[in-house]
Amino acid sequence: MIIVTGAAGFIGSCLISKLNEENFNFIIAVDDFSKIEKAQNLEGKKIQERVERSAFFEWLDQNYYEVEFIFHIGARTDTTEFDRDVLEELNVRYSQQIWQKCIDYQIPLVYASSAATYGLGELGYDDNESQIPQLKPLNPYGESKNDFDIWALQQEKKPFFWAGLKFFNVYGPNEYHKGRMASVIFHAYNQVKASGKMRLFRSHHPDFKDGEQMRDFVYVKDLLEVCSFLMHHRRNSGIYNLGSGKARTFKDLAINTFTSMGLEPNIDFVDTPADIRDKYQYFTQANMNKLRSIGYTKPFHTLEEGVKDYVQNYLSKEAYY
Numbered sequence: 001m002i003i004v005t006g007a008a009g010f011i012g013s014c015l016i017s018k019l020n021e022e023n024f025n026f027i028i029a030v031d032d033f034s035k036i037e038k039a040q041n042l043e044g045k046k047i048q049e050r051v052e053r054s055a056f057f058e059w060l061d062q063n064y065y066e067v068e069f070i071f072h073i074g075a076r077t078d079t080t081e082f083d084r085d086v087l088e089e090l091n092v093r094y095s096q097q098i099w100q101k102c103i104d105y106q107i108p109l110v111y112a113s114s115a116a117t118y119g120l121g122e123l124g125y126d127d128n129e130s131q132i133p134q135l136k137p138l139n140p141y142g143e144s145k146n147d148f149d150i151w152a153l154q155q156e157k158k159p160f161f162w163a164g165l166k167f168f169n170v171y172g173p174n175e176y177h178k179g180r181m182a183s184v185i186f187h188a189y190n191q192v193k194a195s196g197k198m199r200l201f202r203s204h205h206p207d208f209k210d211g212e213q214m215r216d217f218v219y220v221k222d223l224l225e226v227c228s229f230l231m232h233h234r235r236n237s238g239i240y241n242l243g244s245g246k247a248r249t250f251k252d253l254a255i256n257t258f259t260s261m262g263l264e265p266n267i268d269f270v271d272t273p274a275d276i277r278d279k280y281q282y283f284t285q286a287n288m289n290k291l292r293s294i295g296y297t298k299p300f301h302t303l304e305e306g307v308k309d310y311v312q313n314y315l316s317k318e319a320y321y
Contacts, residue, residue: 001048001066002231005030005056005098006074010175011112011167011220013041015071017321018224020046028067030056031074037177040320057097064105069231072098072111078181079116079141091144092151099152102159110230113149113164113239115216115284116142125216126287127166127241129153138279149239161234165226168243168286171306172220173314173321184250185217185307188257189315197266198254205282210269211251214283216243219306220321222298229296236294243286244300256304260311 002019006012007029016027025046031038032053051059053074060067076090095111102109118125119136133150137143149164171183178186191198200211208214226242251267258265272280301309313319 001026001028001063001068003028003030003060003067003070005053005070005072006112007031007047007050008033008035008038008041009073009077010041010172010178011170011223012071012073013038013045013174014172014220014321015073015224015227016042016045016047018221018228022228028059028063035177041174041177043320053094057101060101060105064101064107067105067107070098070102070107070109071227071231072109075112075145077114077141079139080180082140084140084144087140087144091141092148095148096151099155099159099162102162103157106160108161108231108234109159110163110165110227111148113166114142114145115166115168115241115243115286117146117149117166118142118284120279120281121284124287125241125243125285127239127290129239132239138281153239158237162237163230164239165223165242166239166286167223168216168218168241168284170218170220170223172310173319174220176318183217184215184253185257185310186315188254189261189311192257192261192263192266196263197268198257199268199270200250200254201272201280202269203282204272204277204280208282211254211267212249213280214247214249214285215281216245216247216285217253217303217306218242218244218286219301219310221306221309222300225298226291226296229298233295238290240291241286241288242291243284243288244303245286245288246300246302247283247285248303252303253307256307257311260308261316
């Protein structure tokens, strides 16, 4: 029996598909199931039971002896959320409770952290645990994720195996419900489909030309492979980067979206909104050596491969994974 929190969301629902593919069908899906826009993410998946987020700990106290693994993917992921109480409750305290239950009941744990913890990358993008207390996230969401990472590292008692994964810019199927918070590729596809062109933010940094701001875009299917690896590996606890390890420009992303749609690129540039301009990241790139050092050997999708699969097999067909 495997628990996935955030089960109805983008990454959680994809993870359930991956687990089903590996013949793990006794899945406990934990989420706030009142959000009907996410319902299709779980259609057709093999799930043993759905447990409301608010009832989860009571459920776990009664069923812990059957649980083999917990993937804690659920969180308030809106980077524009400024209600610190909501973020503290969902991203910190809820995670702390899961951590404690995993100690009490001897359950291994993988949880979602975020590259938002790195802020402007003043200290680089190395998953060096000694630097985590010095990181300066740019928004309350990033702060909440970093607060939990710091707390986890400080604990004398830990689950017998645990891993925090700093997700970089994840894209892929099952993000139809995310609206403004969906990946740039999702928005690019829909812009091009509607208007035949795409808008990118102009650069306001002297070292970067328009469209050459860079991000580490990671295809969700690569993330799922890493989760599966850690579930079987169960050694080398710690906090790990999870990106592609290769920064690419937004212009590359746009061109690949057009190409995957069989169209010639047509790109306009607009000013970065003033309210986010001073907090805008111009470069992120995960150092992936730490994950590689514990035995993870699979290659990651290139941006070309990931965008093509996403556009042609999911977005153009409005299909789910």
